[in-house]
Amino acid sequence: xxxxxxxxxxxxxxxxxxxxxxxxxxxxxxxxxxxxxxxxxxxxxxxxxxxxxxxxxxxxxxxxxxxxxxxxxxxxxxxxxxxxxxxxxxxxxxxxxxxxxxxxxxxxxxxxxxxxxxxxxxxxxxxxxxxxxxxxxxxxxxxxxxxxxxxxxxxxxxxxxxxxxxxxxxxxxxxxxxxxxxxxxxxxx
Numbered sequence: 001x002x003x004x005x006x007x008x009x010x011x012x013x014x015x016x017x018x019x020x021x022x023x024x025x026x027x028x029x030x031x032x033x034x035x036x037x038x039x040x041x042x043x044x045x046x047x048x049x050x051x052x053x054x055x056x057x058x059x060x061x062x063x064x065x066x067x068x069x070x071x072x073x074x075x076x077x078x079x080x081x082x083x084x085x086x087x088x089x090x091x092x093x094x095x096x097x098x099x100x101x102x103x104x105x106x107x108x109x110x111x112x113x114x115x116x117x118x119x120x121x122x123x124x125x126x127x128x129x130x131x132x133x134x135x136x137x138x139x140x141x142x143x144x145x146x147x148x149x150x151x152x153x154x155x156x157x158x159x160x161x162x163x164x165x166x167x168x169x170x171x172x173x174x175x176x177x178x179x180x181x182x183x184x185x186x187x188x189x
Contacts, residue, residue, distance in 0.1 A: 048137035050076035051086055052104075052121065055135055058090045059103045059122065065090060085176035089135045092174050092181060096133070099126030100164070107155025120152040129168045130156050136175045144173045144184035157188055 053073040058065050065083040076082070102123040109116040122133040132152045136142050149171035157166055172183040 044138055046074055047076055047082075050074035050078075051082060051137040052135060054078055054082065055086050055089050055121070056104050058086065059093060085137070086135075088176040088181075089133075089174045092172070093122045093124070093133055096124045096131045097126040097129070098124060100124070100160070107152055108158060109151050109154040111158055112154055113151070116151065116155075118148070118151055118155065120156070123152075123156055125156075125160055125164050125166065128165050129170065130160065130164070130166050131170045131172065132156055133172045133174060136173055137177065138175075139177050141178060141180065142173050142175065142182075144171045144182040146173070146184075149173070149184070150186075153186065161188060 050073040054065055054068055057063070057068065057073075065078070065086040066080075068078045069080065069083050071078050100123075102120070105120050105123050106117055107120050107123075109118070120132050121135050122131075124131045124133075130153075132149055134149060134152070153169045153171055156169060160166060167188050168185060169188060170183055170185045172181060174181050
């Protein structure tokens with residue numbers, strides 16, 4: 001398997017990031033127009049980052065989210081609600097076939113997009129199938145058949161596809177606040 005090296009000189013987000021793929025695919029000029037703009041994130045985004053950090057900690061350690069009630073992630077104290085919502089996501093990830101699994105894994109899709117890379121929340125690979133799972137903590141519905149997950153799928157296939165003989169990729173968005181788990185499956189030919 002190829003190893004994607006983390007370059008500490010790289011910015012925290014790629015200019016052509018997977019999370020903004022919906023924008024730069026629809027409007028390529030937006031890339032240049034947004035250069036130099038501050039990356040201001042609001043309260044909801046910061047809470048989403050806290051939920052992602054909690055989920056990452058739980059998936060890496062095997063500890064349940066409720067064990068972290070009272071702890072702080074990204075400036076947010078974990079309460080019952082956050083623990084309950086993150087548990088929906090971690091339970092889903094843990095229910096997937098477990099072969100090779102990765103949490104917060106950088107994936108490289110620069111073969112198709114110059115300097116294109118992103119960080120997939122959760123990846124599991126087993127017996128020719130890959131699962132790419134993304135946690136969305138907000139209240140705006142997002143479908144799994146989206147550009148962001150397709151970029152991650154390209155990266156997973158590029159890095160692991162040959163060695164793991166991946167022929168099917170399942171892309172899932174887990175939105176616990178909306179009670180939604182949406183999956184889009186693609187065959188790799």
